[in-house]
Every structure is written in structure tokens, then in C-alpha cells.
Amino acid sequence: MIRNFDTGAAPHFPAQSTVAGVMQQVLYALLPGIIAYTWFFGPAILIQILLAVIFALLFETLMLKARKQPLKQFLGDWSAVVTAVLFALCLPPLAPWWVALVGMLFAIVVAKHLYGGLGQNMFNPAMVGYGVVLISFPQVMALWMPPTSIASHSLAIGDVFSTVFTGKLPLGLTWDMVSEATPLDAIRSSVSSGHMVSEARQSPVFGDFGGLGWEWIANLYALGGFWLLWRRIISWHVPVMMIGSVVALGLIAYLIDPGSNPVPLQHVFSGALVLGAFFIATDPVSGCTSTRGRLIFGVGVGIITLSIRRWGGYPDGVAFAVLLMNMAAPLIDRYTRPRIFGH
Amino acid sequence: MHIDQAEQARNVAEQLHHFHGGLRLHHNKKISCETPVASTPLPEHFFVPLLQQYGKEAEATVVVGQKILKGDEIGCFAHLGSGCVHAPSSGVVKAVVRRPISHPSGTDGWCIVIEPDGLDQWKELESLTDWPDADPALLRQKIRNSGIVGLGGAVFPTAFKTDEAIKRGIHTLILNGSECEPYISCDEMLMREQPDSIILGARILQQAVGATRTVIVIEEQMGAANHALKQAVKSTGDNDIEIVRVTAIYPEGGEKQLIQVLTGLEVPAGGRPSNLGLLCQNVATASAVAQAVVEGKPLIDRIITITGNGITRPRNLVARIGTPIADLVERCGGYTKDAARLVLGGPMMGYALNSDDNPVIKAANCILALTQLDIQPPQAEMPCIRCGECARVCPAVLLPQQLDWLIRNEQWIDAEDCGLFDCIECGCCDFVCPSHIPLVEWFRFGKSELRSLAVERNQAKTAKHRHEARDARLLRIKQERRQRMKEKKRAFKDDAEKQKKLTEAISRARARQGRNE
Numbered sequence: 128m129i130r131n132f133d134t135g136a137a138p139h140f141p142a143q144s145t146v147a148g149v150m151q152q153v154l155y156a157l158l159p160g161i162i163a164y165t166w167f168f169g170p171a172i173l174i175q176i177l178l179a180v181i182f183a184l185l186f187e188t189l190m191l192k193a194r195k196q197p198l199k200q201f202l203g204d205w206s207a208v209v210t211a212v213l214f215a216l217c218l219p220p221l222a223p224w225w226v227a228l229v230g231m232l233f234a235i236v237v238a239k240h241l242y243g244g245l246g247q248n249m250f251n252p253a254m255v256g257y258g259v260v261l262i263s264f265p266q267v268m269a270l271w272m273p274p275t276s277i278a279s280h281s282l283a284i285g286d287v288f289s290t291v292f293t294g295k296l297p298l299g300l301t302w303d304m305v306s307e308a309t310p311l312d313a314i315r316s317s318v319s320s321g322h323m324v325s326e327a328r329q330s331p332v333f334g335d336f337g338g339l340g341w342e343w344i345a346n347l348y349a350l351g352g353f354w355l356l357w358r359r360i361i362s363w364h365v366p367v368m369m370i371g372s373v374v375a376l377g378l379i380a381y382l383i384d385p386g387s388n389p390v391p392l393q394h395v396f397s398g399a400l401v402l403g404a405f406f407i408a409t410d411p412v413s414g415c416t417s418t419r420g421r422l423i424f425g426v427g428v429g430i431i432t433l434s435i436r437r438w439g440g441y442p443d444g445v446a447f448a449v450l451l452m453n454m455a456a457p458l459i460d461r462y463t464r465p466r467i468f469g470h
Numbered sequence: 471m472h473i474d475q476a477e478q479a480r481n482v483a484e485q486l487h488h489f490h491g492g493l494r495l496h497h498n499k500k501i502s503c504e505t506p507v508a509s510t511p512l513p514e515h516f517f518v519p520l521l522q523q524y525g526k527e528a529e530a531t532v533v534v535g536q537k538i539l540k541g542d543e544i545g546c547f548a549h550l551g552s553g554c555v556h557a558p559s560s561g562v563v564k565a566v567v568r569r570p571i572s573h574p575s576g577t578d579g580w581c582i583v584i585e586p587d588g589l590d591q592w593k594e595l596e597s598l599t600d601w602p603d604a605d606p607a608l609l610r611q612k613i614r615n616s617g618i619v620g621l622g623g624a625v626f627p628t629a630f631k632t633d634e635a636i637k638r639g640i641h642t643l644i645l646n647g648s649e650c651e652p653y654i655s656c657d658e659m660l661m662r663e664q665p666d667s668i669i670l671g672a673r674i675l676q677q678a679v680g681a682t683r684t685v686i687v688i689e690e691q692m693g694a695a696n697h698a699l700k701q702a703v704k705s706t707g708d709n710d711i712e713i714v715r716v717t718a719i720y721p722e723g724g725e726k727q728l729i730q731v732l733t734g735l736e737v738p739a740g741g742r743p744s745n746l747g748l749l750c751q752n753v754a755t756a757s758a759v760a761q762a763v764v765e766g767k768p769l770i771d772r773i774i775t776i777t778g779n780g781i782t783r784p785r786n787l788v789a790r791i792g793t794p795i796a797d798l799v800e801r802c803g804g805y806t807k808d809a810a811r812l813v814l815g816g817p818m819m820g821y822a823l824n825s826d827d828n829p830v831i832k833a834a835n836c837i838l839a840l841t842q843l844d845i846q847p848p849q850a851e852m853p854c855i856r857c858g859e860c861a862r863v864c865p866a867v868l869l870p871q872q873l874d875w876l877i878r879n880e881q882w883i884d885a886e887d888c889g890l891f892d893c894i895e896c897g898c899c900d901f902v903c904p905s906h907i908p909l910v911e912w913f914r915f916g917k918s919e920l921r922s923l924a925v926e927r928n929q930a931k932t933a934k935h936r937h938e939a940r941d942a943r944l945l946r947i948k949q950e951r952r953q954r955m956k957e958k959k960r961a962f963k964d965d966a967e968k969q970k971k972l973t974e975a976i977s978r979a980r981a982r983q984g985r986n987e
Contacts, residue, residue, distance in 0.1 A: 129796060130805070132812040134576070134822035136908050138897040139813050139838070141846035144904040146855055200850050246853035246905075362858070416858040416869065460872075467889040468490070468726065468866040469739035 150205035156351030167340030171220030182231035183211035190240035230256035273307035274340035310338035337396025352405025368425025403445035516792035519571035558790035595766030616762035622752035650723035651816025661695035665702035671756030780809030780839025860899035
């Protein structure tokens with residue numbers, strides 16, 4: 128009795144991992160940081176995440192339809208959700224709803240689908256979205272809140288909703304009363320007005336190393352990052368080189384001029400550095416793929432971030448640093464090809 | 471090769487090294503190792519393919535209706551000087567037909583159909599019992615005529631390798647017993663059950679190629695094989711045969727990876743182990759050499775693992791080349807009810823067969839029947855997200871995702887520059903790809919496109935040469951003709967002048983005559 132079989136390509140194994148699985152794990156890894164964020168700054172960030180995810184999925188659906196791509200397969204890859212969450216985590220929690228709309232429009236429609244969709248985008252979509260809103264709406268993007276523990280006026284969840292959706296604070300409150308400079312802002316403005324970093328650090332928004340609350344959020348982002356490293360979703364090269372170069376250069380700057388440069392750990396534990404190191408600069412699509420390329424990429428992001436923080440026009444520079452290095456990634460990859468076996 | 475490299479190559483296995491990438495896979499070998507190797511009854515018909523290796527088919531050397539004895543040569547290659555095919559049993563040649571031949575491409579090929587007569591009568595065997603005193607060239611001749619090929623799966627003619635080894639000069643023979651693909655256990659069982667034959671083969675090969683040392687490489691977990699081989703070595707009293715255990719990382723059994731593990735050196739691109747003074751042979755090949763030389767038996771059978779969750783009683787069998795796979799599966803209790811895919815070879819590099827009507831070939835080290843649960847429905851292919859996992863696991867240190875991109879965009883020259891031909895098709899990249907891109911399939915496609923491009927280029931070059939030669943010839947003919955014309959004209963002119971002079975002379979003479987009269 129001859130028996131016939133269906134054939135298939137080797138290797139004859141079930142799929143070991145999926146794109147959706149990778150994206151989901153990135154989201155899991157973000158959870159501790161998000162929880163800490165909510166703990167320190169209230170639930171407003173959750174609204175931003177929700178908004179960004181909704182807009183992202185909306186634009187993703189529209190673009191997939193326009194590009195005649197299978198909806199179920201690509202909506203199910205979770206990549207738009209990752210983009211949305213990373214974008215939202217960069218926003219001031221009280222930013223009005225249309226910030227997420229504009230950000231996601233540029234992230235998903237322009238940066239992702241106009242470049243060819245998943246895997247084809249040259250720039251990190253979340254950072255493109257963030258860069259656009261940061262440049263376009265500087266005032267809105269500066270409305271940061273202090274941690275709830277030191278806030279003089281705390282907003283109830285209903286107030287947060289109405290603020291995000293109407294852009295107006297509840298009666299009796301002004302932006303001056305609820306907003307507070309971020310630690311990086313504080314350092315920046317005090318140094319530029321001739322004060323010492325140590326004087327700036329007298330502000331209650333500072334914690335042990337970085338910003339109050341921020342440093343714990345950074346710790347928990349790092350925890351998620353370690354988990355991603357352990358799961359081999361990301362490699363150590365970019366985070367280690369990025370944080371390492373910031374610490375190394377920050378230390379040099381601090382030793383030369385401790386008055387106008389914060390201690391290096393301050394740099395690490397404030398702003399988006401840890402989030403950027405583990406979750407944004409490690410984006411494989413827009414980053415380098417070769418091992419040596421990743422080392423260079425990480426160093427580049429670190430140096431540019433620090434330069435922007437020190438001399439640039441923005442308090443934090445992770446987003447622009449990542450975008451600039453995205454531009455250099457293909458070139459770096461070309462010149463860091465590993466030596467092929469036997470050559 | 472540098473002097474220090476040559477020195478390093480001599481220190482095989484003095485220290486173990488690592489190769490780039492690779493995978494740690496579940497062995498799944500136990501299920502087929504629990505019962506001893508068994509023989510297979512004679513099938514109703516043998517279907518011996520004339521194509522046992524890559525390249526051209528052998529030419530049949532028998533005719534339909536001819537009576538043949540076991541071991542008679544039935545097909546032979548005009549080229550490469552190796553890879554002859556021999557009759558697996560005595561009987562009658564019933565037909566020469568085109569049918570499935572267990573080829574990776576799934577195409578049909580010519581097969582010699584033999585109906586065994588049940589006597590299983592050997593031809594007159596010419597053994598070289600005095601091989602220790604034999605001329606190495608004679609030993610290599612014997613290997614060539616016995617149709618011995620690499621039994622690890624690559625079926626590279628052994629004689630070709632030994633001849634090359636002689637040309638380059640080698641010092642160490644490496645016998646590869648590290649079957650790194652999951653499920654396959656034929657080499658392990660051979661080492662356990664016939665260690666003497668392997669050791670004998672090693673000594674013969676050593677003499678045939680002039681090596682001074684043999685290293686047998688097995689995997690760490692092969693305790694029984696290690697013990698058996700050690701005993702066998704001890705009983706010969708040789709101290710130039712050594713057994714080395716290596717950690718099982720796929721694809722360590724690949725020749726180049728194995729050599730890197732043993733010496734820390736890379737076989738140069740486009741080169742062979744003999745560049746480093748090494749010869750690598752599979753343990754089963756060594757055993758086949760021993761049988762060919764000492765008993766005079768050509769390669770007509772091999773040990774093959776019949777395994778997988780789709781087989782009722784997985785085990786190893788001695789199967790003659792040409793036996794239909796269905797017969798082997800039946801010998802193992804048939805398929806389980808959920809068998810869904812039939813693979814020749816291991817799960818990483820083996821290829822799926824569309825029917826069990828395919829015959830056993832020399833390359834067949836394993837028949838793997840997998841269930842739906844083992845393979846699961848194929849996942850939809852997603853775009854590459856450049857995660858770089860493929861590059862991390864690639865033992866050839868390639869950037870598979872970049873190669874994939876270049877091939878899809880038909881950038882053939884760049885693909886070649888990026889090392890397409892250095893790909894060993896081990897499938898590690900496919901295994902880890904989260905986007906389920908059939909990378910190796912693309913690489914095979916790319917290689918074949920590049921090869922046909924090269925053929926086309928050569929044809930174009932030949933055509934150009936031919937055209938230029940034709941133009942030159944026509945020009946030459948034209949010039950020659952012109953030359954001849956010129957000469958003729960000159961000659962004619964000369965003639966005319968001569969004639970003129972003659973007539974003048976005649977008329978002068980006449981005039982003189984007239985005057986005289």
C-alpha cells in the first residue's frame with residue numbers, strides 16, 4: 128500500500144516564535160514601569176495609553192485596508208500597540224487627546240505604512256510621532272505633573288478625563304498650579320540662568336539620583352528590559368552601550384565642571400533614558416542588525432542624547448538621538464558586516 | 471596557510487573550541503535506540519536509482535532481463551570516477567523505469583528495477599585481506615569501485631575525497647560520529663554495535679591517505695558508543711586512534727563546524743578540510759570502507775533510522791539501497807494513525823517526501839514520520855522585522871535577513887558578495903525566524919539563479935568568442951582572397967609583359983629576317 132503525504136519545507140518543526148509573540152513580550156516587559164508610573168503620577172498615563180492604542184489601531188486598520196493587506200494577520204501582530212504604548216509613555220499625562228491622534232497619525236500612517244509597513248520603516252514610528260508632537264505643540268508637551276506625593280493639587284480621575292478631552296482644567300485650577308518642571312527641565316533652566324546643578328537639586332522633584340518617582344519608574348523599566356534580555360527578545364549591546372556611554376561621558380563632564388553638569392546617575396535616572404535604552408533604541412526594524420553595528424548604534428544614541436541634554440534646545444534628547452541614529456543605521460550596518468566563516 | 475595555522479591544525483582535539491551560532495535542540499534519539507539494529511526482509515522489488523548523489527545520473531550497465539548477482543555493478547559514472555551503483559541482491563533486472571527517487575527536488579529519475587530471486591547470492595568477492603601491505607593507491611581504487619560515498623548525508627564520493635587528500639597531503643583523519651540532527655541515531659547504533667568495523671575502516675583509510683592519526687568524534691551523551699569504541703580501539707592495540715566527545719550543538723556534525731570545534735580553525739571559503747591537512751569522513755563511511763576492502767563487498771546497504779511519532783515502533787534497520795521506504799515502515803509496525811509528514815533525513819535539513827514509494831538511497835540516514843502535532847499548521851509569513859536572530863544562530867556568520875532581502879530584490883552580485891555560497895543550508899535561521907520566512911528556500915533559489923546566471927554568462931562569453939572568431943576568420947579569408955587577387959593580377963601583369971616582350975622579340979626577329987632576305 129503506497130501512502131502519500133503532504134510535503135513542506137524544512138525545518139520540520141513547529142514555529143518557535145512569532146512576531147506577535149515578540150511584541151506581546153515587549154508589552155509585558157513595559158507593565159512594571161507603567162504600574163510604577165501610575166503609582167507615582169496617577170492614572171492619567173493610562174488614559175494616554177488607551178487613547179494612543181485606539182488611534183494606532185484605527186490608523187493601522189485604515190492603512191492596511193488601503194494597502195490591501197490581510198487585516199487579521201497584521202492587526203494581530205501587536206506592533207501598532209507597542210508603538211502606541213511607547214509613544215504614550217513619552218507624553219505628559221495631561222496632554223489633550225488630539226496629541227495622541229496627531230502622534231499616531233504620523234507614527235502609523237507616515238513613519239510606518241508610507242514606508243512600506245511592518246519591517247520596512249526606516250525610523251522608529253513611536254519616536255517619529257513623539258518628535259512631531261514635541262516640535263509642533265511645545266507648550267502642551269511641557270505640561271508635566273509632579274508626583275502625586277508632592278503635588279499641591281491632585282486631580283481625581285474624572286478631572287483627568289475632562290482635562291484630557293476638553294483641554295481645560297477643572298474650575299479653580301490653573302496650569303501653574305498643577306504642572307511642574309521635570310527634573311531635566313529644572314536642571315536645564317537653572318544651569319542656563321547661571322545656577323549650579325546642586326542648587327537646582329534642592330527642588331522637591333528630585334529623588335536620590337534622578338527625579339522623584341522617575342527613578343523608580345526607570346528601575347522598573349530596567350527590570351522589564353532585563354526580562355527581555357533574558358528572553359532574548361533584545362540583545363545587551365544597545366542598552367549597555369547607550370547607558371554606558373551616557374555614564375562615561377556624563378562622568379567626564381561632571382569631573383570637568385560639576386557646577387553645570389549633574390552626576391552621571393542623574394542622567395540615567397531621569398528622562399527617557401532607561402525606557403529608550405531597553406525599549407526604543409532596541410527596536411530591531413529601525414536599528415542596526417550586526418553586533419558591532421549595535422554597539423555603535425548604542426554609543427551614538429548615548430552621545431547624542433547627552434549632547435542634546437547639555438547643549439540642545441530640548442531638556443531630553445532620547446527621541447531625536449534615536450531618530451538620528453536610525454538614519455545612520457543602514458550605513459553602519461553596511462560597514463560592520465561580520466567576517467563570513469572561512470573568509 | 472600560515473605556518474602556525476598548519477601547526478594548529480595538527481593539534482586536532484587538543485583543546486575544544488566553539489563555532490558561531492548554532493542551536494541546542496532536543497535530541498529525540500532515545501526512541502529509536504532502544505532496540506538493536508535489525509535486518510529488513512527482501513522486498514518484492516528493488517528500485518535502485520541511478521542518481522545517488524548530486525550531479526549526473528549513472529549509466530545503467532545492465533539490460534532488462536539480465537540475471538545479476540548480489541554486488542554486481544548495475545550503474546556506473548563516466549565522470550568523477552566514483553559512485554558506482556551495485557545490485558542489492560541477486561535476481562533479474564525487470565525494467566529500467568523513471569519513477570520517484572527520493573531526490574530533494576521531488577523529481578523522478580531512472581531506476582533499475584530488480585526482482586530478487588530469494589537466493590541472495592553474492593558475486594565472487596575480491597577482498598584485500600592483506601591490506602596492511604597493500605599499496606595505498608590500490609586501497610583507493612577499491613574504495614572507488616565499491617561505490618562508497620559519504621554516508622552522513624552529503625553522499626560526496628569518498629574516492630574523490632581520498633584522492634584529493636593524497637594530492638594535498640593530510641596528517642589527521644577525522645571520523646565524524648556526531649550526528650547533530652535530532653531523531654537520527656544510525657551512526658550511534660553503528661558505533662555501539664559494530665565498533666570494530668569502524669576502527670578497521672579508520673585504519674584502512676589512514677593507510678589509504680597516509681594519515682598518521684585518527685580522531686573519532688562523538689557527542690557527549692553517547693556513553694554506550696564511547697565505551698564500545700574504546701574497547702574496540704583497545705583490542706587493536708593502536709594508540710593513534712582517539713575518541714573525542716563534544717557537546718551537542720546543531721550543526722556541529724557539519725564538516726566545517728566540526729573542524730572548527732576540533733582545531734579552532736576555519737576551513738577557508740571555497741576550500742576543503744584537506745587545505746588544513748585534514749580528512750573528514752562519517753563513521754558509517756569508514757565501516758563501509760572496511761567491508762569493501764576486507765570482505766570485498768560493495769556498498770549495497772546502510773543503517774537507517776526509522777523514527778518519529780508517526781512510526782509505531784521506531785528503530786534502526788539495515789536497509790539495502792533500493793528498498794521501498796514503505797517496506798521499512800512496515801518492518802517498524804507501520805505508521806501511527808496521526809502520521810502527517812514523511813521526511814528523508816532529519817527534521818532540520820531533511821526533505822519531505824510525497825510518498826513512501828520512494829526507495830532507500832545511499833544518502834538516507836533517517837526516515838522521519840512526523841505527526842500534525844510535531845509540525846503544526848504552517849504560520850503565515852510576516853515581513854522581516856530585522857530582529858537579527860538569524861544572524862545570531864548562523865554558523866557561517868552570515869546575515870541571513872540581508873541575503874533574503876538581496877535575493878528577493880534580485881541583487882545577485884551583492885548576494886554573492888554577502889556570502890550566499892557560504893550558506894550551508896543548516897536551517898538554523900529558519901528555525902528561529904519569528905516571521906516564519908523560508909530563508910533556506912530563498913537561499914537555495916538564489917544559489918540556483920546565480921548558477922544559471924553563471925552558465926548564461928559563460929554561454930554568452932562562448933558565443934561572443936565564437937562570433938569574434940567568425941569575424942576574424944571572415945576578415946582573414948577576405949584578406950587572403952584580396953592577396954591572391956593581387957598576386958594573380960601581378961602575375962597576369964607579369965605574364966602580359968612577358969608576352970609583350972616575346973612578341974616584340976618575335977617581331978624584331980622577323981624584322982631581322984626580312985632584312986636578311
